[in-house]
Amino acid sequence: MIRPILSAAAVAALATAAPAAEHGGVKVGMITTLSGGGAGLGIDVRDGFQLALKMAGADNVELVIEDDQRKPDVAVQLADKMIQSEQVDVLTGIIWSNLAMAVVPAAVNQGKFYLSPNAGPSQLAGAGCHENYFNVAWQNDTLHEAAGAYASGDGGFSNTFILAPNYPAGQDALTGFKRTYEGELAGEIFTQLGQTDYAAEIAQIRASGADSVFFFLPGGMGISFMKQYADSGVDIPLVGPAFSFDQGILQAVGAAALGVKNTSQWSKDLDNEANVAFVAAFQEEYGRLPSLYASQGYDTANLLLSAMDKADVGDMDAFRAALKEADFASTRGDFAFADNHHPIHDIYVREVIQEGDVFTNKIVGTALTDHSDVYGADCQM
Amino acid sequence: MRRETLLNAAIALGLLAVPLWAWSAGEPFTITLATRAAILALAGVGLNLALGLGGLVSLGHAAFFGVGGYAMGILAHHAQTFAPLDLGLFTVAGTKSMPVIWLTAMVFSALAALAIGALSLRTSGVYFIMITLAFGQMFYYFAISWPAYGGEDGLSIWVRNGFPGLNTLDPIQFFAICYVLLMAALVLSAVIARSPFGLALNAARQVPQRVETVGIPVYRVRLVAFVISGTITGLAGALFADLNRFVSPSMFSWQLSGELIVFIILGGTARLFGPVAGACLFVALEHWLGGLSDYWHIYLGALLLGVVLFARGGLIGTLAGREVAHD
Amino acid sequence: MTLLLFLEQVLNGLQFGVMLFLMAAGLTLVFGVMGLINLAHGSLYMIGAFAAAATAAATGSFLLGLAAALAAAAAAGAIVEVAVIRRLYPRDHLDQVLATFALILIFSEGTRWIFGSFPLFLDTPPWLSGPVTLPGGIQYPLYRLALIGVGLAVAAGLFLLIARTRLGIQIRAGESDREMIAALGIDISRLYTLVFALGAALAGLAGALVGAIQSVQVGMGEPVLILAFVVIVIGGIGSIKGALVGAILVGLTDTLGGVLLPLLFGVFLDPSAAMSIGSALASMSIYILMAAVLVVKPQGLFG
Incomplete structure (x- = not known):
């Protein structure tokens, strides 16, 4: 938790000897979270991104990586540095929506491309969209919408209790769920951000007569909630977005998560050529299973490489058009960009299972097909 | 004292020379770092009035920093969306003018300091530290869960606010503004320290009972000092928000309060230029240590520990010799 | 809300308060x-939580994990006391704040360096998991009941320790006159190390107990x-009794505030506005409680 406020230029200049200015090269600035509490996500995005570069043997991408410590002001500062001093062509890497909102609008207005490997705040998908901004992950509401569709669809639930922390992403999560959910709500609770004890909420769930519970509690909050929920003896089924069931977190939740349904655009058992190669190469390279975030970092790098094959980054219009085509093999299967440069993709339902000693997910269904977000209508590009 | 005066002049000139060099060498990011150091130093100068001179160890000054930041964020937000701020009885148009924003930031952080100070100063010592910390947390949680201005996401301001006659988007010009304000705050601190009010405050730190016996109301003197202190820190908050063109609840975090204290001790407690030296050193350290390892906080912690245990008097104390008994 | 649900929430608040007491007791003892x-x-x-998680993962035994937590936290406390804290007693609070702030940086990043960036796994033992049915039909997790029991037992033990034992006499003497007990020939530096290690062990125990139902992660x-600061300010710094009363007050206020305030606002606001205003106010409720106590009694309830 303790991270001093000032910027740390944790520079890990990787990759290539060839300067980006040379023919066909691109200089990429990655601002992501590598220290402190949320570091696991940033490390996965970074590793996925670097793996894709390595597998493609790309020697014309110069990558500068910096640690934002999950602090908006540090991220802004690093973006200034990347743009002013490093003169990068493309920015990427930010994990959190609040950091993205602090960095992205200024960066794209200064003529840089931004490829988002994780955050997808609604403002940037709607009225605040920009031609240089591409989201390779999802719009923030997407996985919650999928959970809503699953709950009243294949899940067969009609009386769901919903809860999320009281902050913008939490409010968006409940809105997203309600957008596609067709049943009744047994209750709706906002918890505190960073809350660690959910006894009071679990008691309310038990008393509510709900037939299912939808929760969005990212990071440590989800771990605490699931452990306490399992221990409380309440056996109402849980549904949630993939964030609380990612590979890094599941091991800390343990058996308490078994059987829980969660929605994701990716899963390690997705059977397509790109994904099989990715999962195998990631395990070989890093000695652990890839997560959702690693797959997004990997896709982001491959999108970039596909555009570099078609156009020079110096010709912004051509490069932008090349990015828009999304002509790369995504780990999630079919992938295309909608008019607001956010993905059109399928969202799956996964179930938490145990494979030997390792807790992981397997796909049990599809919640949404060729889904794109609702905010695109407000986007004027 | 003369050695310290020379050292102070060297620090002031150094903080000016580095960005000027960076400007001529075309290194805009170094100017941004220097601006950051100047703004954090300004916040430290504010805290130093309460902490160094008055002995009031506030671990909640981030509250005023954040109030200043949000004053900027809210006014500029309403200006950029052209939606006046509706206060029920009347509406206020937003503004992109720095002087107006500064004034608002100072007024509101003064009010916050008055409220927090009035309650907290009823206590002293460890109680005071913990209470100010808790009030800071209260502001933090409020900022996170209050949805009107972005909650945890914070507010982005597209373009830096303006100052008549200057182009604030030019890093060196914005630095100049911050530098001038920092110097003004230092002059103000020096004047306060020598004034009867400053002497009373200093005496109240050492022997409050005697000050009370002379007929000076200690509580009121401390409260005034606390309010001035909070006001300066609030101004720094508005500048900090403008530097980043962004405000978020992280400006209220208790770690930031802790870091303001770190600046003061690193530079030298109760020294006029202590916070300036401390903030510059801190910015530089983090810049370099961060390049060494992902786990650079360990080194930073060890270094801070070393300063507290073995280099009492901080940077200025070490370089300028022991503190001469205060006037 | 039914009476039973209300009683269950009171129980939750009590459990939270008792765990806070374990933290606050060490703080207030060291200060006193x-x-x-x-x-x-x-x-x-x-450190307690990480030691418990690592040991439980290696041995499969929750009790061994608890023992490891106590030992690791007490050892860390003793080492830190001898190496660093001891030099801080004659200093003012400012130096103490800064030095212990630096220790947080070292401990947090050091833990991340050793255990990595992902949370660790620690679960309740099988013989304490699952719910039990209380009189009146409340289904309540057995583990949380055990937490209340352990917390109250530790509180009782602590009171006995201070009231009845030789160490307790020395602690009480140290609280009222530090120079005097040194003059009486008591090895003061050993006493200080002991007290600090005791406080650390209590914190480590709390970390391990709570870690089983929460996320074991850096920065927890x-x-x-x-x-815990709020607790001891409310209770009066240095007072163990104050810490107990303060902890339970804070636990109840936090839990019941989170449940009742949104309901209260729901009476005259639409549900989603009531939810968000109520939640915002609930997150501030303990600080409001603290301010209120201080207005009436600036030295805390038992200060």
């Missing part, structure tokens, strides 16, 4: 005897630390 303000107390809580100590 040595006059030291220790921001790094939350790090000892974290700081939010609890701040709550």
